[in-house]
Amino acid sequence: MSAALVASAVAARDPALQRRWLALLAAAVVLWPLLVLAEFQPWTLFDARSLRVTGRFLAQFVPPRHDAEFLALLACETWRTVAIATAGMALAGLIALPLALAMTERLSVSAVGGRMARGPAWLRQAVRACTVVLRSVPELVWALVFVRVVGLGPTAGVLAIAIAYGGMLAKVWAEILESADAAPAQALLGHGAGRLQTGLYAALPASAHELASYTVYRWECAIRSSVVLGFVGAGGLGQQLDNAAKLFAGGEVSAILLVFMALVALSDRVSAWIRRGLA
């Protein structure tokens, strides 16, 4: 009997195979017109004229400027950039935590053993829409708005990062909470614990690793982002980069880029260190 079962199961083709081929084909059909529409022409990169221009610009990068006066300025602006990114991330976390906990369907009391009640389901959709609004406006636009409101300087950068990243963190945190093992949260909700209690005792500890690592990665993004915000007057290294680029000071540009690389490497280390602490 068992030999017949084995033979019949293998004789039938892999039931997932046809769907996989179709998905691959669909991806190709969708991607090709998109590449054409985006005027994606990588060969222009290797055009002789653009190679010459690029080469001249890169030649200026060596050596990076390293006199004492510039290094002091660089240190000060670096510190300001880190401060903008960190303060912005802290505020973003404060915005994101309640939104993420409110969005997570795993933490729905009314959904235990049945269908989610209509009120909470609508509330979740409303919170989701709210995070879409927060993150669909790029932080550059938020920065332009806040520069008008609070004037030139780091405050505008902090607020812009806080709002745009608050929406992103909320969405991704909710997805991380949603993808962890459901059993701990279900057990506590099914024992009559509250939504927030369940979040604290089951959902957050179950995904602490992933939450920490994604948040540190976002901090790294916030540092890069604060650079772009500097271009519109939100202070920090970005403003220096803007000035240097406008003056065609290749040595200064490369020095600032080296600092960026150091900061990104640092955030990599911090992330690994936090993950090891949680492991």
Added chain:
Amino acid sequence: MSLSAPVVVELGGLQVAPMPGAAPVLKGLDLRLTAGEQVAVIGASGAGKTTLLLALAGMLRPSAGRLALFGQEPWTLGTAARQRQRARALLAPQVPPLPPRQRVVTAVLAARLPQMSLWASLRTLWTPRVADAERVQRALVALDLPDKLWLRVDRLSGGERQRVGLARLLVADVDLWLVDEPLSALDPARAELVMRQLTETARAEGRTLVCSLHQVEVARRCFARTVALREGRVVYDGPSSGLDDARLQALYGGALFASPATPVAESLPAAAPLPQAMCR
């Protein structure tokens, strides 16, 4: 059991699906439990033991039939009232639902969250009160885990984790214990200890105990009453001593082993090698 004891569980023609929209696993189940009773639930895999326990915990909504817990039908209550009712029962699933990176003391105290305010639960997360830590340590000692209080759950073996999951029962302030396969990861000596602790503590503290088991021997020795399920229905409900071999054959000798070539005796699940003194 005295006849005047309050009714804890009353099921009539209960039909429950394991997920909303799925085909029912419990197909018309009748059951009545009074306060302080101890009942073993046996049956082959897929007979509906876990689904029954989830329904008794108020975690699955019946598709038909009557389900009353503590004299109230949970699915006619509002969400808040149903949460208060759920707080009176605790289900210990077969796979303990403990976050791996949580400390044992915190994971066990989570069973007392319904009694804690949000502030108290935050404070306990930071560091537990001495009285609470002592309460957890007493439960751990009772289950032979005397040195695990401050360890993280992922540092424990499978059997230790299962006992930590059961320690939640011992610290919880509930009227109804629902235990799903508590012995599945335990060695014979620990299995004996756990069954003795659960039955004796439930008796001493007046808690109602419903325990699903694969080991028919344990049901016979430790429980006065056994409910046997087959394909979502109760096929035996009575004194455990009345479970003779003929009934067990009918219970486990299902369609899969129905071919005459298979001797029925081999199709019986092997009873776990438990000491004779078990639960005496």
